Amino acid sequence: MGSIKINNEKGIVELSGMSYLYVSPNRPLNIDRGTNHAAVIIDGKTLEFTRMVVKRIRSSFHSDIYLKPIIILNGNAHRDPFVRELSDGVIYSFNQIELIQSQIHLINERIKEITFINSLSLEAQIITKLLAFLYSREKRDLDPIPSVISNTNYTFPFLAVHYDFKEEHNIFDVLEIARQEGLFISDFHDRVYLCSNCKSSHLSVREVCPKCNSSNNETFDIVHHFPCAYVGPITDFTNELDDHLNCPKCSKRLRHIGVDYDKPSVLHHCKNCLTSFQDYFVNARCMSCSHDNPVETLSPADIFRYKLTKKGEYAAINGFVSTPKDIEEIIGTVKYDTFKTMCKYEIERIRQTEGNSNIVGVNIVNSGTVFSKIGSSAQKELLRDLVASIRASLRSSDMITFHSSSIILISMNEIPERIADRIAKDIMKILQQLLDNNFKDFEVELKSSVRKLNYHLSAELQIDQMLNDFVV
Amino acid sequence: MSALDDFISFLTTMGFERFIRIFWFFVFFELLRYLIVDIVALLSNQLKLLLTRRKRTEALYRLRLEQPLVSLIIPGKNEGKHLYKLVMSLREQTYKNIEIIVVDDGSTDDTPIIGKDLQKNGFIDKFIRNNIRGGKASAANTALRFTKGSIIVHLDADCSFDHDAIEQIILPFYIDDRVGAVGGNVMIRNYKESLATTLQAIEYFDTISIGRVVSSHLGIYRIISGAFGAFKTEALQKIQGWDIGPGLDGDISVKMRKLGYKVKFAQEAVCLTSGPNTFKKLAKQRLRWDKSLIRFRIRKHRDVFIPNQGFSLSNFFSFSENIIYNLVLNVKWYIYFFDMINNYPSQLGYIILTNFFLYTTTNFIKFVLFSLFRPRRESLVYFIPYMPLMVIYFGYFLRIVRTIAYIQELFFKMSYKDPWNPQKTSAHAKELGL
Numbered sequence: 065m066g067s068i069k070i071n072n073e074k075g076i077v078e079l080s081g082m083s084y085l086y087v088s089p090n091r092p093l094n095i096d097r098g099t100n101h102a103a104v105i106i107d108g109k110t111l112e113f114t115r116m117v118v119k120r121i122r123s124s125f126h127s128d129i130y131l132k133p134i135i136i137l138n139g140n141a142h143r144d145p146f147v148r149e150l151s152d153g154v155i156y157s158f159n160q161i162e163l164i165q166s167q168i169h170l171i172n173e174r175i176k177e178i179t180f181i182n183s184l185s186l187e188a189q190i191i192t193k194l195l196a197f198l199y200s201r202e203k204r205d206l207d208p209i210p211s212v213i214s215n216t217n218y219t220f221p222f223l224a225v226h227y228d229f230k231e232e233h234n235i236f237d238v239l240e241i242a243r244q245e246g247l248f249i250s251d252f253h254d255r256v257y258l259c260s261n262c263k264s265s266h267l268s269v270r271e272v273c274p275k276c277n278s279s280n281n282e283t284f285d286i287v288h289h290f291p292c293a294y295v296g297p298i299t300d301f302t303n304e305l306d307d308h309l310n311c312p313k314c315s316k317r318l319r320h321i322g323v324d325y326d327k328p329s330v331l332h333h334c335k336n337c338l339t340s341f342q343d344y345f346v347n348a349r350c351m352s353c354s355h356d357n358p359v360e361t362l363s364p365a366d367i368f369r370y371k372l373t374k375k376g377e378y379a380a381i382n383g384f385v386s387t388p389k390d391i392e393e394i395i396g397t398v399k400y401d402t403f404k405t406m407c408k409y410e411i412e413r414i415r416q417t418e419g420n421s422n423i424v425g426v427n428i429v430n431s432g433t434v435f436s437k438i439g440s441s442a443q444k445e446l447l448r449d450l451v452a453s454i455r456a457s458l459r460s461s462d463m464i465t466f467h468s469s470s471i472i473l474i475s476m477n478e479i480p481e482r483i484a485d486r487i488a489k490d491i492m493k494i495l496q497q498l499l500d501n502n503f504k505d506f507e508v509e510l511k512s513s514v515r516k517l518n519y520h521l522s523a524e525l526q527i528d529q530m531l532n533d534f535v536v
Numbered sequence: 537m538s539a540l541d542d543f544i545s546f547l548t549t550m551g552f553e554r555f556i557r558i559f560w561f562f563v564f565f566e567l568l569r570y571l572i573v574d575i576v577a578l579l580s581n582q583l584k585l586l587l588t589r590r591k592r593t594e595a596l597y598r599l600r601l602e603q604p605l606v607s608l609i610i611p612g613k614n615e616g617k618h619l620y621k622l623v624m625s626l627r628e629q630t631y632k633n634i635e636i637i638v639v640d641d642g643s644t645d646d647t648p649i650i651g652k653d654l655q656k657n658g659f660i661d662k663f664i665r666n667n668i669r670g671g672k673a674s675a676a677n678t679a680l681r682f683t684k685g686s687i688i689v690h691l692d693a694d695c696s697f698d699h700d701a702i703e704q705i706i707l708p709f710y711i712d713d714r715v716g717a718v719g720g721n722v723m724i725r726n727y728k729e730s731l732a733t734t735l736q737a738i739e740y741f742d743t744i745s746i747g748r749v750v751s752s753h754l755g756i757y758r759i760i761s762g763a764f765g766a767f768k769t770e771a772l773q774k775i776q777g778w779d780i781g782p783g784l785d786g787d788i789s790v791k792m793r794k795l796g797y798k799v800k801f802a803q804e805a806v807c808l809t810s811g812p813n814t815f816k817k818l819a820k821q822r823l824r825w826d827k828s829l830i831r832f833r834i835r836k837h838r839d840v841f842i843p844n845q846g847f848s849l850s851n852f853f854s855f856s857e858n859i860i861y862n863l864v865l866n867v868k869w870y871i872y873f874f875d876m877i878n879n880y881p882s883q884l885g886y887i888i889l890t891n892f893f894l895y896t897t898t899n900f901i902k903f904v905l906f907s908l909f910r911p912r913r914e915s916l917v918y919f920i921p922y923m924p925l926m927v928i929y930f931g932y933f934l935r936i937v938r939t940i941a942y943i944q945e946l947f948f949k950m951s952y953k954d955p956w957n958p959q960k961t962s963a964h965a966k967e968l969g970l
Contacts, residue, residue: 290960293779293961
């Protein structure tokens with residue numbers, strides 16, 4: 065048994081040559097530091113904090129982060145199904161790290177087997193992440209978790225981390241794409257009904273007045289007095305003195321149900337609009353958006369249990385290429401492989417000419433949130449607009465490519481770095497203006513990086529270094 | 537040929553006195569009441585209409601200005617199949633401020649589904665389903681309890697209406713404030729369906745379209761048809777709705793009259809209904825209707841004949857006319873018949889033939905003459921060939937049915953056993969003499 069070294073200042077725990085990033089509520093949170101460690105250990109005393117950190121890690125689109133093994137220190141938070149699904153183990157003291165070291169090692173070894181291929185569409189990216197996550201954890205089953213904190217009442221935590229609470233219903237579409245691609249097979253589990261307005265499943269089903277939708281109602285028996293044929297609500301027959309029923313028409317006392325009177329029906333009275341009616345409307349009020357849904361207008365959503373297929377496993381190892389929803393090549397861009405090849409040639413050229421060439425990266429920092437909010441078709445439009453704006457600021461010889469739907473790479477050859485930097489800043493200004501004009505409700509965060517090509521280093525390494533600048 | 541000669545000789549040698557002796561029933565009752573009195577009353581009514589034309593115009597103006605809410609109530613059992621057509625005819629009305637309330641009295645067909653659907657789609661305002669059948673009166677009272685209008689119109693589900701029928705039936709309330717109830721002009725829609733319906737159509741022309749104009753004008757109108765009748769809500773609330781039937785429409789009209797309200801007939805408020813298409817069904821219907829004369833006029837409301845604090849001369853005459861011309865004359869007809877058998881056995885054939893001729897001629901004259909006083913004259917030619925049959929229809933068929941009904945009700949109180957009304961309620965009505 066090796067000795068445990070705990071560096072409280074840096075939040076690093078070391079054991080047997082493996083280091084762990086320790087994250088707790090009372091120290092600054094810097095998730096991207098996790099890339100240099102075997103796993104992340106989260107102090108699980110506070111459920112909210114644990115959930116937040118787990119979500120931050122798993123929602124990243126950087127494989128070094130989102131696949132990172134997570135260990136919960138102290139089991140309280142681990143009891144939460146959301147945290148349990150997204151973490152890889154629980155320890156109750158640092159001394160127990162040794163017990164899970166082999167498992168962490170195994171996960172990291174399997175991660176190494178995975179090929180990462182970039183997809184443009186958010187759905188394809190999430191599916192790629194999901195396949196990688198399941199493969200690295202040797203899991204084949206993906207089961208829905210009933211959850212009151214899910215907007216759809218059933219959640220798939222690994223998928224849910226990519227969406228805002230209100231957009232969570234999109235995970236059903238993602239899973240359906242994966243199923244149609246043959247990556248999963250599915251078994252029916254349950255059906256939920258979603259608000260027709262906001263797709264939330266947090267519904268309060270109520271009997272309401274058919275006229276004003278109010279649930280402020282009272283119900284009366286209708287009484288029929290046989291001898292005089294008087295019919296009215298039971299309140300017509302009651303009095304304040306005793307419990308007897310007396311007919312308001314003939315003043316006779318009602319004695320025996322079925323003999324001198326009966327109750328042929330009931331009537332409901334709305335205290336809000338004073339309407340009387342016999343059949344309630346059944347409405348489902350959405351607890352998220354307050355929309356009143358007649359139950360027949362609710363959208364049914366079937367919840368399935370999923371199992372990874374051989375094709376899914378193969379796709380995890382070799383990279384999931386695309387889905388029917390993936391975005392086709394956007395005009396004005398080249399493929400990522402072509403970009404890399406051209407960079408290689410450019411490095412060779414500047415090696416001989418000692419010229420100045422640069423690569424510029426533009427990162428949509430909160431792309432997951434943005435794309436999940438605006439949907440697939442708007443995502444495509446947004447990327448097209450961004451490329452068109454960038455292209456307008458570039459020379460025709462400069463190339464643009466997508467590393468992923470959140471990272472655009474640009475080559476700026478034969479110009480000094482400071483000029484490239486200035487052009488990049490101009491582009492960022494234009495892009496930010498474009499985004500601000502288009503999205504009033506939320507902020508799209510952009511980040512850029514300019515890197516002068518160094519002919520001593522390979523093109524791939526320099527691109528990776530740039531991508532590392534964008535790791536969140 | 538000798539029989540014809542004998543018949544001609546019988547007619548020509550009769551003389552005035554002998555004619556009166558032999559045809560007293562025709563001369564004193566049929567000719568006097570149903571031709572002479574009717575013509576005088578119709579002419580008088582026309583004159584009144586002419587003189588009160590301005591009053592009517594002002595009433596119509598006031599009605600259109602005020603636009604009171606009119607509650608149309610449609611109680612019934614297993615009437616779902618008629619509802620759509622009925623509602624469509626009501627949506628066509630020139631008078632728009634209406635609420636439609638349908639009460640399903642324990643139907644066993646698709647009425648609940650149809651009614652709820654009509655309500656959901658906004659074609660009717662309220663559909664009330666009573667799971668347990670309580671009878672027509674209880675269904676009407678259920679509707680009454682939930683009306684909001686100042687005027688209530690009771691309709692039968694198998695009826696349809698002229699586009700201005702609602703406006704016409706509520707107009708009398710604005711002509712005279714003392715009017716508490718108004719009857720509509722019910723006509724037979726399916727008059728071409730069978731002989732039974734054709735003869736009913738002619739009968740309705742006579743007894744409703746004309747007969748009720750006359751009785752209304754004379755102040756003795758006493759039955760507001762359940763198929764189409766309008767009531768002041770305050771008046772209905774005073775009497776707290778309908779009592780147990782059968783015959784509840786006649787009963788409520790009497791109760792209105794007893795309260796001092798005028799009861800009027802609106803000839804221009806036309807409603808079409810389906811008459812029974814066979815004589816068997818017709819006989820069943822009339823047996824039910826005719827029993828109510830005994831049950832309500834003779835028994836329940838016999839106090840009309842007793843001079844007391846609430847005594848009203850018009851009610852007295854209304855009832856007297858009703859009883860004399862239905863019950864007494866029905867008996868007298870048999871007396872007349874035996875009188876003829878007894879006194880003129882050898883000439884009985886000629887008497888029957890002459891009566892037939894007299895009645896047919898009178899019917900024809902009435903039909904043509906009264907056509908001048910009623911709406912819908914365009915199809916009258918169709919009925920002319922059927923006029924001779926009306927003697928048999930009126931004189932024998934309806935008379936025999938009426939006789940049976942009176943005997944059943946007088947001696948056996950059969951109306952309380954009529955399945956038209958649930959036994960659970962009829963038993964109480966019988967016990968209480970209602």
